[in-house]
Amino acid sequence: MNKNSILRLSRYRNALNRLKNAGLVKIFSDYLADAVGVTSSQVRKDFSLFGIAGNKRGGYKIDALLEKLNTILGKNVVQPVVLVGAGNIGSALIKYKGFEKEGIRIVAAFDSEPAKIRPAAKVPILPVAELAAYVKANSIKIAIISVPESVAQQVFDTLRAAGISGFLNFAPLRLRSDNNCVVNNVNLELELENVIYFVNVFEKSGIGIGLDKD
Amino acid sequence: MNKNSILRLSRYRNALNRLKNAGLVKIFSDYLADAVGVTSSQVRKDFSLFGIAGNKRGGYKIDALLEKLNTILGKNVVQPVVLVGAGNIGSALIKYKGFEKEGIRIVAAFDSEPAKIRPAAKVPILPVAELAAYVKANSIKIAIISVPESVAQQVFDTLRAAGISGFLNFAPLRLRSDNNCVVNNVNLELELENVIYFVNVFEKSGIGIGLDKD
Numbered sequence: 001m002n003k004n005s006i007l008r009l010s011r012y013r014n015a016l017n018r019l020k021n022a023g024l025v026k027i028f029s030d031y032l033a034d035a036v037g038v039t040s041s042q043v044r045k046d047f048s049l050f051g052i053a054g055n056k057r058g059g060y061k062i063d064a065l066l067e068k069l070n071t072i073l074g075k076n077v078v079q080p081v082v083l084v085g086a087g088n089i090g091s092a093l094i095k096y097k098g099f100e101k102e103g104i105r106i107v108a109a110f111d112s113e114p115a116k117i118r119p120a121a122k123v124p125i126l127p128v129a130e131l132a133a134y135v136k137a138n139s140i141k142i143a144i145i146s147v148p149e150s151v152a153q154q155v156f157d158t159l160r161a162a163g164i165s166g167f168l169n170f171a172p173l174r175l176r177s178d179n180n181c182v183v184n185n186v187n188l189e190l191e192l193e194n195v196i197y198f199v200n201v202f203e204k205s206g207i208g209i210g211l212d213k214d
Numbered sequence: 215m216n217k218n219s220i221l222r223l224s225r226y227r228n229a230l231n232r233l234k235n236a237g238l239v240k241i242f243s244d245y246l247a248d249a250v251g252v253t254s255s256q257v258r259k260d261f262s263l264f265g266i267a268g269n270k271r272g273g274y275k276i277d278a279l280l281e282k283l284n285t286i287l288g289k290n291v292v293q294p295v296v297l298v299g300a301g302n303i304g305s306a307l308i309k310y311k312g313f314e315k316e317g318i319r320i321v322a323a324f325d326s327e328p329a330k331i332r333p334a335a336k337v338p339i340l341p342v343a344e345l346a347a348y349v350k351a352n353s354i355k356i357a358i359i360s361v362p363e364s365v366a367q368q369v370f371d372t373l374r375a376a377g378i379s380g381f382l383n384f385a386p387l388r389l390r391s392d393n394n395c396v397v398n399n400v401n402l403e404l405e406l407e408n409v410i411y412f413v414n415v416f417e418k419s420g421i422g423i424g425l426d427k428d
Binding site: 006007010011014036037072073074079081088089091092093095096098099101102104141142144165166167168172174182184186188189190191192193194195196197198199200203 | 220221224225228250251286287288293295302303305306307309310312313315316318355356358379380381382386387388396398400402403404405406407408409410411412413414417
C-alpha cells in the first residue's frame, strides 16, 4: 500500500462514477484501465492488493466496486477538515466545490487578521486563538495550512499539539514534523516551475517531452 | 534528468537563497542536504547531472551555485503565463504572490462569463474568445487551466492549437494530450483524499504513517 496506489484508487472511483452515469453496470479491467490511463495488469494488481475480487468472464460489477472503493477511501462518512489562513488561496479553498462533492467538508477556517473573522458565515472564519480548542472539542484530525511561509511551522506545531494528524500544506516550505502524522505538500510555485523547465528544455532541444505527472 | 531532480533543484535554490540571506558564502553538500532533507550523495549526484562542479575542501560557492541553478531553472527571465478560468481557484492564483517572487508572471486571464471580464485590471481578464489570438500574438508557451471539468478538454485543445506547450491543470480530470507538451495536474481533491486515507489507516492501525510527499 503506498501513496500512488491510493491515488489510483481515487481515479478508478472517479472513472467508475462517470461510467455508471453513462449507463454501464459491469466493466472489464481493460476498459477501466483505458479510462484511467494505466495498464490492465496495474488495475488487477491494485484491486487484489485491496482485496477486491473480479470475475474473468463477466468483469467487475460497478456498484459493488464503488461500494468497496468508497469504504477503502473513507467516502461513506463526511470528513471534517479545518483550514488555517483565509487569504487568497485559503478563501478559494473554502469556496471550492470539488471537496464537498468528495465528501470532504471544511467545517471552520481560522485567521489571525481581525478583519477576516466571520463567525456567522456558512464556513465560519474564527480567530486563530480559538484554533486548538476547536480542534480538540470537535475531534478534528485533518487540516489545510494556507498561511504565509513565515508562520506555517508555528501553525503546524499548534495543530499537531491539538491532535491533527493529517495535513495538506500550501505554504512553500518543508515543515519539521514527526512520524505519526502525514504531511502532503502542494507547492504551487514548484508545480509551475516544473512545467516551465520542461518547456524550456523542449524549446531548446526539439525533443518530445511528453511528461504527464502521476 | 527527470521531474524529481528538477523539483530538488528548485528546493536547493530556495534553501540556498535562505542560507545566503543568513550570511553564508560557501556551503558543503552535507549542509545543503540537511537544509533540504535529502542525502548529501543525492545533492552531489544532482549537481553532477547538471554539470555543477564542487570543491571537496571548500564546498560550493553559494553565489555561483545560485547563478547556475537560476540559468537551469529559467529564472533569469520573467516567464509569461496565461490563466484560463477566473473562478475561485483562478482568482486566487491571479493574486498569488508566490509566482511573482519566482519570476513567473500571469500576464492575462480569460473567462467565458461576461461579468468577470476586466480588461483594465492589473492582470487583465479577457473574453475567452480572444484567447487563441492573444497566445499567438504574445508567443506564450505556458498556461494554467482552472476551468470546470466539463470544459477543460476543450480549453486545453484551444490552448494547444494556439501553441501552448506547458500546462498546469487544476481541473480534476486527465486531459487527452500529445507527446509534445507537458501537463502537470494538481488535483486538490485527490491530494486531500490521500491525507484523509492515510489518517484513517493510522487511526485504525496505530502504526506510524510518516508519509511526506515529494
